[in-house]
Amino acid sequence: MLLVLFVLYFIADSARKTTLTMQRGANALRELPFPVGDGFVAAYQRADAWATERGYHRREIVHFSLVSEEDLVRVHGHADPDDTPWWVKSAFWWHPERRCVYSITEVQGRVFHDFDTAFGRVPGRPEYELTTSNHPDGAAVPRPPRFPAQVFPGKGADELEALHEQATRWIEARTGLGPLELGDTLAHVRRHLRLQAEHTLAHPLWHLRFYLWHLSKGRRLNRPVWELYEGRIPAPETPDRKDA
Numbered sequence: 001m002l003l004v005l006f007v008l009y010f011i012a013d014s015a016r017k018t019t020l021t022m023q024r025g026a027n028a029l030r031e032l033p034f035p036v037g038d039g040f041v042a043a044y045q046r047a048d049a050w051a052t053e054r055g056y057h058r059r060e061i062v063h064f065s066l067v068s069e070e071d072l073v074r075v076h077g078h079a080d081p082d083d084t085p086w087w088v089k090s091a092f093w094w095h096p097e098r099r100c101v102y103s104i105t106e107v108q109g110r111v112f113h114d115f116d117t118a119f120g121r122v123p124g125r126p127e128y129e130l131t132t133s134n135h136p137d138g139a140a141v142p143r144p145p146r147f148p149a150q151v152f153p154g155k156g157a158d159e160l161e162a163l164h165e166q167a168t169r170w171i172e173a174r175t176g177l178g179p180l181e182l183g184d185t186l187a188h189v190r191r192h193l194r195l196q197a198e199h200t201l202a203h204p205l206w207h208l209r210f211y212l213w214h215l216s217k218g219r220r221l222n223r224p225v226w227e228l229y230e231g232r233i234p235a236p237e238t239p240d241r242k243d244a
Helices: 002-024 038-053 069-076 157-175 185-201 206-215
Strands: 027-032 057-068 087-095 100-107 110-120 128-133 149-151
Touching: 038 057, 038 087, 038 100, 038 110, 057 185, 100 157, 110 157, 110 185, 128 157
Parallel strands: 128 149
Antiparallel strands: 027 057, 057 087, 087 100, 100 110, 110 128
């Protein structure tokens, strides 16, 4: 029993520290000139061939940590990505016509795919950001309506892209907003994490709710955004006219 309680405490404490790091935008982040690691290199080559054929352009390749560099040094004595378990590898591509980001992320030897599109009126100021992913943990924590996500474990890039395009059309029709230019990819990642953390922290006793969220995530898997967010994403507002 004590072991179970210790494990639960460790999970909750890790979630708390990770969320607070995300809120501060303090996640360790290092850009790479080329992919590294046998598994990631092979995954990158496959993804790059697929993305290039589909009209995507190469963007950044990064090492990204779920905790801050300060915490890495405090716990491990260094922040070397090759010798600590907190780092993940990601690579990004951008489709200029669809205004969509495609990315792959390697987590503990497994590679996941994501598609992201930002919507708004002013470049650099997204009002909504849509994510389509095959990473099951993408549904572990509730997402704010401004950052709707749909998660389909086991789907490949082709299927995810088609599902993302369907969801993009729904968001456009629902909000009246169009996709935005990407801007800085890494700033986009940090902003996304920060706002997700702020939404999580807004829930009372959020670190205790983490267990319930994790156990109930199955209800949020394999469902399109129009099922998950119906009634939560408002229709576009009509500006008040001051002159008749």
